[in-house]
Amino acid sequence: MIIIMKREATEADIRQVVSRLGDKGYGTHVSEGVEKTIIGAIGVHNDEKALLAEQLEAITAVEKVVPILKPFRLVGREFQPENTIIKVGGVTIGGNAVVISAGPCAVEDQEQLLETAQAIKAVGASILRGGAFKPRTSPYAFQGLEEEGLKILAAARQETGLPIVTEIMDPRSVDLVMEYSDMLQIGARNMQNFFLLREVGKSKKPVLLKRGLSATIEELLMAAEYIMSEGNTSVILCERGIRTFEPYTRNTLDLSAVPLIRELSHLPVWVDPSHGTGHWRLVAPMARAAIAAGADGLMIEVHPRPGEALSDGSQSLTYANFARLMAEIKPIAEILGRTV
Ligand code: PEP
Numbered sequence: 380m381i382i383i384m385k386r387e388a389t390e391a392d393i394r395q396v397v398s399r400l401g402d403k404g405y406g407t408h409v410s411e412g413v414e415k416t417i418i419g420a421i422g423v424h425n426d427e428k429a430l431l432a433e434q435l436e437a438i439t440a441v442e443k444v445v446p447i448l449k450p451f452r453l454v455g456r457e458f459q460p461e462n463t464i465i466k467v468g469g470v471t472i473g474g475n476a477v478v479i480s481a482g483p484c485a486v487e488d489q490e491q492l493l494e495t496a497q498a499i500k501a502v503g504a505s506i507l508r509g510g511a512f513k514p515r516t517s518p519y520a521f522q523g524l525e526e527e528g529l530k531i532l533a534a535a536r537q538e539t540g541l542p543i544v545t546e547i548m549d550p551r552s553v554d555l556v557m558e559y560s561d562m563l564q565i566g567a568r569n570m571q572n573f574f575l576l577r578e579v580g581k582s583k584k585p586v587l588l589k590r591g592l593s594a595t596i597e598e599l600l601m602a603a604e605y606i607m608s609e610g611n612t613s614v615i616l617c618e619r620g621i622r623t624f625e626p627y628t629r630n631t632l633d634l635s636a637v638p639l640i641r642e643l644s645h646l647p648v649w650v651d652p653s654h655g656t657g658h659w660r661l662v663a664p665m666a667r668a669a670i671a672a673g674a675d676g677l678m679i680e681v682h683p684r685p686g687e688a689l690s691d692g693s694q695s696l697t698y699a700n701f702a703r704l705m706a707e708i709k710p711i712a713e714i715l716g717r718t719v
C-alpha cells in the first residue's frame with residue numbers, strides 16, 4: 380500500500396510514518412516528489428491492510444492511504460506518478476530529450492568500434508552500444524570478445540566521451556562488467572534470470588532491461604520490479620520485439636507497448652527496432668514510429684560494413700543510413716515537443 384503525505388508534511392512527519400511501519404516489520408520505500416512525498420509500505424498482508432490504513436490516516440500529516448492494486452509496486456505509477464529521470468555518464472534519460480544509443484551488435488576489434496563510435500557521435504547519438512558477451516542461438520557462433528571487448532569499449536569511451544552500454548549475461552560477471560560500463564544491459568533471453576536481476580539490483584548502475592522474446596508487458600514490469608526491489612531505481616525498459624507467427628520479420632515489434640508502459644510505469648521506455656525487425660530496411664521506419672509513439676530512446680545497430688559483421692549484419696545500418704535515420708526522427712520528436 381502507499382501512504383500519500385500532505386503537501387505541508389515535514390521531514391519529521393515522514394520519519395514518523397517510516398518508523399511506525401518499520402516497527403510493525405514492514406519495509407518502506409520513500410519517493411519524494413516535487414509536490415508530495417509518497418511512502419510505499421512493503422510486505423503488508425491483505426488482512427492487515429484495512430486496520431493499518433485506518434491507523435495511518437489518523438496521523439495529521441497523512442493525506443490518504445491507497446492500496447496498490449497492480450502486482451508491480453515500485454515500478455508502477457500508482458507508487459510514483461512522476462517520470463523517473465536517469466543519468467548515464469552525462470546523458471539524461473527519461474526527460475524531454477530523446478536519447479539515441481547506437482553501435483555494433485558485437486565489439487569485433489578496436490578499429491571497428493572506435494570508427495563506429497565517432498560516426499554515430501558525429502550525427503547526434505549520445506550512448507555507444509556494443510556486445511562483449513554475446514547471447515547467440517548457436518553455441519558455435521561468435522560468442523564475443525569478453526573482457527577484451529570491454530576494454531575496447533572503455534577505450535572508445537575515453538576517446539569519444541560517449542558513455543557505454545553492454546550486455547551482462549552472468550551474475551558472476553557483474554563486477555567485471557560494472558568496472559567497464561556505464562549502463563548494464565539485460566538481454567531478452569535473460570529477462571527472467573532472477574538471480575541476475577537481483578544481482579544488478581544490488582548495484583547502483585543504470586540497467587537497460589530488454590523485453591523477453593515471449594514476455595508479456597506485465598512480465599517485463601515484474602522483471603524490473605526484481606531490480607528495483609533490491610534498491611536500484613535506475614531501470615530503462617526496452618521493447619525489442621516479441622515472437623509471433625510472422626516469419627517475414629525476426630520479431631514483431633510491439634509499439635503499442637510504448638504508450639502502454641508509459642501509462643503503467645514511471646520508468647523510461649526505449650525501442651530497439653534492429654532486433655525488433657531483423658532487417659536493416661525496416662529499422663528507420665520503425666524508429667520513426669517509435670519516436671511518434673513516445674519512446675524516450677532508441678537502440679540501433681550500426682556497423683561500418685554490415686556485409687562483414689560477425690553478428691546481426693542483416694539488421695545493421697551503414698553510417699549513411701544511420702545519419703539519414705537521425706535526420707528523419709528529429710522533426711517527429713519536435714512535433715511532440717521533444718528534442719533529439
Ligand atoms: C543486443 O542488444 O545485443 C541483443 C542481443 O538484443 P536482445 O537481447 O534484445 O536479443
Ligand code: MN
Nearest residue numbers: 484680690691
Ligand atoms: Mn544484435
